[in-house]
Amino acid sequence: MLTTKELVDWARRHADQLELGMASQRGEFSGKSYWTSGEAERPKIRARAIAALDFLERFAGHDSQWAVRGHQVFDTKVKQWRQMHAR
Numbered sequence: 001m002l003t004t005k006e007l008v009d010w011a012r013r014h015a016d017q018l019e020l021g022m023a024s025q026r027g028e029f030s031g032k033s034y035w036t037s038g039e040a041e042r043p044k045i046r047a048r049a050i051a052a053l054d055f056l057e058r059f060a061g062h063d064s065q066w067a068v069r070g071h072q073v074f075d076t077k078v079k080q081w082r083q084m085h086a087r
Contacts, residue, residue, distance in 0.1 A: 020048075022036065022041070023035070053071060
């Protein structure tokens with residue numbers, strides 16, 4: 001079983017991996033930040049997001065607020081992406 005420090009260190013390394021190939025941008029009109037990436041990076045980013053959801057389910061619990069909200073955000077983003085590319 002991992003110690004708390006080992007788990008936090010692993011999570012930090014995993015979070016760093018999630019950000020590879022992405023850049024934070026500030027919206028021109030809204031002022032809000034969002035992540036952007038090149039088209040070639042998107043499948044890798046989606047796979048990393050799925051791995052992050054697995055992490056949340058494993059360590060916070062399938063029914064935890066973290067996992068539930070993570071799935072909601074992911075599902076919303078996938079739906080938005082599909083609608084955007086269906087046009």
